[in-house]
Amino acid sequence: MSSRRPAGRIKGLGGVRGRPRRIVTLRDSDAAVLRRRSRPIRTVDRTTRQLVADMLVSMRRAQGIGLAAPQIGVPVRLFVADIGRGPLAVVNPRVRRRRGSQVGIEGCLSIPGVYGDVRRARAIEVEGRDLRGRRIVVTGEDLLARVVQHEIDHLNGVLFIDPGRLLRRRRRRVRRAG
Numbered sequence: 001m002s003s004r005r006p007a008g009r010i011k012g013l014g015g016v017r018g019r020p021r022r023i024v025t026l027r028d029s030d031a032a033v034l035r036r037r038s039r040p041i042r043t044v045d046r047t048t049r050q051l052v053a054d055m056l057v058s059m060r061r062a063q064g065i066g067l068a069a070p071q072i073g074v075p076v077r078l079f080v081a082d083i084g085r086g087p088l089a090v091v092n093p094r095v096r097r098r099r100g101s102q103v104g105i106e107g108c109l110s111i112p113g114v115y116g117d118v119r120r121a122r123a124i125e126v127e128g129r130d131l132r133g134r135r136i137v138v139t140g141e142d143l144l145a146r147v148v149q150h151e152i153d154h155l156n157g158v159l160f161i162d163p164g165r166l167l168r169r170r171r172r173r174v175r176r177a178g
């Protein structure tokens, strides 16, 4: 399941064309990248924009609604998301505020076939950089807040199946948060 809307364009991406990249899963020989703390991006440049374009193509191909850079083997602090309202990319995201709580089912493109309930903040405010290097503040509630928290976990080497995240496993197949 995924958003079936046509691929939206992201502001600041310019004419960069994305290339599909392999999504690293826990079973792969390079899975260690999923457990590292990713490093900040110092300068937002064409390489960053190419990475974002590649991540968007890869995420859509896998029918995901979020993807973090380490999931394509690049350990930098960057994620993309699209819950059906248009694509979002945040460089060096940092959660500034959390509000409320929600429990809901998650999956992960890097952990195929596993789903489970995870408690997350219901609303969040995240600070970071856009694709031109400008400071941005992104707010999200409900599903968007869930996806963003899931992706920021990836940047810290944390997976939704970890103790302190997974409340219980579920069989039901859901949209994979990325």
Ligand SMILES: [Zn+2]
Pocket: 107, 108, 109, 110, 150, 154, 177, 178
């Ligand atoms: Zn994930």
